[in-house]
Amino acid sequence: MTQEFDVVVAGAGMVGAALATGLGQNGFRVALVDRETAPDVASGSAPDIRVSALSAGSERYLRSLGAWPEMAAMGITPYRRLAVWDQTSHPLGALLPRRLGEVVFDAADLGASHLGHIVENRITQRALWQSAAQQPSVTLLSGNGVTAVEQGSEQAVVVLEDNTRLACQLVIAADGATSRLRDMAGIGVSRDQYGQQALVASVRYRGPVEDITWQAFHPSGPRAFLPLHSAGPSHPGESWASLVWYDAPATLARLKALDAPSFLAEVQRAFPADLPALTHVDARASFPIARQHARDYARGRIVLVGDAAHTINPLAGQGVNLGFQDAQCLQAIIREARRAGEDLAVPQRLAAYEQQRRPANRRMMLAMDLFYHLFSNRIPPLHLLRNLGLGAARALPFARNQVARYAMGIEEDLPPLIRQLAARIPGASHL
Ligand SMILES: Cc1cc2nc3c(=O)[nH]c(=O)nc-3n(C[C@H](O)[C@H](O)[C@H](O)COP(=O)(O)OP(=O)(O)OC[C@H]3O[C@@H](n4cnc5c(N)ncnc54)[C@H](O)[C@@H]3O)c2cc1C
Known part of the structure; x- marks a missing residue:
């Protein structure tokens, strides 16, 4: 039997679940489908290995969807300060300030209570599944993946693993970076694999929950600290954090293979002195890093x-923030189509969605690369002065600051000059 909907959202990750909730709030009949079952969030358990830095804009969006109070009840960690600096050692180290080009943002300077929150992905996803399920017009189908989409002139039919058939006007592919639906639609991608990978580790440290997240740039890649919640009564005086170590795949494979005490000792040695004393490592996982953009x-x-449309270097943690912006934009376009009495898949409307989102997503991709290049270079500052001239060297801290503000979601847009610089990054024209 075929069930009828306005929209089928394939993939109930953070982005798909948010979009389905928003459409449900607007009365659309939505099927939200995921091949996995609901993420488990047992209280007192070790954190999810996947965490995200959610910007103030994402917080506003999640509040509007009604998911934020549930997320707060499960555990979110605000950060009030954010620091990035160049940790490259160079021959003139002794003569130069300890942290050349350090950029620090403080919520107090912006008149805000916090800059953002670090949240485990399973918490955001679970809260959104609950918000979606509370919408009378949303049907959540979990543990049942999409296997095929039959496209017709009047409607599309989405076929699930158990042969359930879902008819709709519009199919939203929110099935992540390796999207099968993107393939089913025949949409290709442009993709650049970075030389680095990211090793993420959930660790416990001695001390209270920190209110700062930081990232130190080494020539081999950044090393980052993201604070999480208190470890609770079972480990008094300890807190959880997520560490990210970007490096060559071979280095990360060696680190992953170390036993826990050796791993902790190596991290303690290799990370900056700002890292608190570590007491325990829970999970470790490495992720390939690619810049990928769908051609349509x-x-x-x-x-x-x-992520079905774009993945970016996670070094400033903006992936899901961009996805939430896609969701808000697409929802507005779908509402306009309904108001105009049109088919929800009318090509002009979907083209308008792409026209709004592609340049914004592309800009963030390029900002990530610019950010990366501005911080991780091996060039000693005096060499820079000689080669670029004093003016350019002076402009560098300014550029870093501007790009960092944008990349961290603190600033809405890049200044025009830096935008032009970003457009000159190798590979920029293919995006
Ligand atoms: C190391 C690392 C660190 C990161 N840190 C941050 C950060 O700090 N901040 C940030 O904003 N972003 C961060 N990101 C990026 C962020 O994780 C992604 O942008 C985000 O998870 C994308 O969400 P999504 O909902 O689009 O896709 P996904 O989270 O990939 O969800 C896709 C969903 O689709 C489902 N699915 C897949 N195939 C099917 C199918 N055939 N049928 C039905 N369901 C299907 C999956 O089960 C899944 O639930 C990071 C990424 C990495 C790799």
Whole structure:
């Protein structure tokens, strides 16, 4: 039997679940489908290995969807300060300030209570599943993946693993970076694999929950600290954090293979002295890093959002923040189509979605690369002065600051001059 909906959202990750909730709030009949079952969030358990830095804009969006109070009840960690600096050692180290080009943001300077929150992905996803399920017009189908999409002139039919058939006007592919629906739509990607990978580790440290997140740039890649919640009564005086170590795959493979005490000792040695004393490592996992952009955001009745449309270097943690912006934009476009009495998959509307989102997503991709290049270079500052001239060297801290503000979601847009600089990054024209 075929069930009828307005929209099928394939993939109930953070982005798909948010979009389904928003559409449900607007009365659309939505099927939200995921091949996995609900993420488990047992209280007192070790954190999810996957965490995200959610910007103030994402917080506003999640509040509007009604998910934020549930997330706060499960555990979110505000950060009030954010620091990035160049940790490259150079021959003139003794003569130069300890942290050349350090950029620090403090919420107090911006008149805000916090800059953002570090949240475990399973918490955001679970809260969004609950918000989606509370919408009378949303049907959540979990543990049942999409296997096929049949596109027709009047509607599309989404076929699930158990042969359930879901008819709709519009299929939203929110099924992540390796999107099968993108393939089913015949949409290709442009992709650049970075030489580095990211090793993420959930650790406990001695001390209270920190209110700072930081990232130190080494020539081999950044090393980052993201604070999480208190470890609770079972480990008094300790807190959880997520560490990210970007490096060559071979280095990370060696680190992953170390036993826990050796791993902790190596991290303690290799990370900056700002890292508190570590007491325990829970999970460790490494992720390949790629800049990937779909060649089209829509084809026929299938439209892409979130990681299905784009993945960026996670070094400033903006992936899901961009996905939430896609979701808000697409929701507005779908509402306009309904108001105008149109088919929800009318090509002009889907083209308008792409016209709004592609340049913004591309800009953030390029800012990540610019950010990366501005911080991780091996060039000693005097060499820079000689080669670039004093003016350019003086402009560098300014550029770092501007790019960092944008990349961290503190500033809405890049200044025009830096935007032009970003457009000159190798590979920029293919995006
Ligand atoms: C190391 C690392 C650190 C990161 N840190 C940050 C950060 O600090 N801040 C940030 O904003 N972003 C960060 N990101 C990026 C962020 O994790 C992603 O942008 C985000 O998870 C994308 O969400 P999504 O909902 O689009 O896709 P996903 O989270 O990939 O969700 C896709 C969903 O689709 C489901 N699915 C897949 N195939 C099917 C199918 N055939 N049928 C049905 N369901 C299907 C999956 O089960 C899954 O639930 C990081 C990424 C990495 C690798």
